[in-house]
Amino acid sequence: MNDSSPEKCPRCKRECIFKWKDFSNGMRHIAQSCPIHGQIKYVPKIEPYISLANANQKKNNTVQKKLFE
Numbered sequence: 001m002n003d004s005s006p007e008k009c010p011r012c013k014r015e016c017i018f019k020w021k022d023f024s025n026g027m028r029h030i031a032q033s034c035p036i037h038g039q040i041k042y043v044p045k046i047e048p049y050i051s052l053a054n055a056n057q058k059k060n061n062t063v064q065k066k067l068f069e
């Protein structure tokens with residue numbers, strides 16, 4: 001019954017990317033996006049989304065550092 005994980009795209013079932021989005025009004029939201037379909041929706045600021053977004057952010061920072069070395 002529960003074959004659609006919330007971490008997967010509802011359309012293609014691929015693993016989604018979770019990213020923090022900062023808004024100009026100071027709000028922070030987590031955006032869920034699919035590598036194929038792009039941004040799907042904003043998800044609630046709860047686990048496991050927070051951890052996924054944090055991990056994703058760390059990865060991006062590492063990549064950026066490497067680029068500038």
Ligand SMILES: [Zn+2]
Nearest residue numbers: 009012034037
């Ligand atoms: Zn998709």
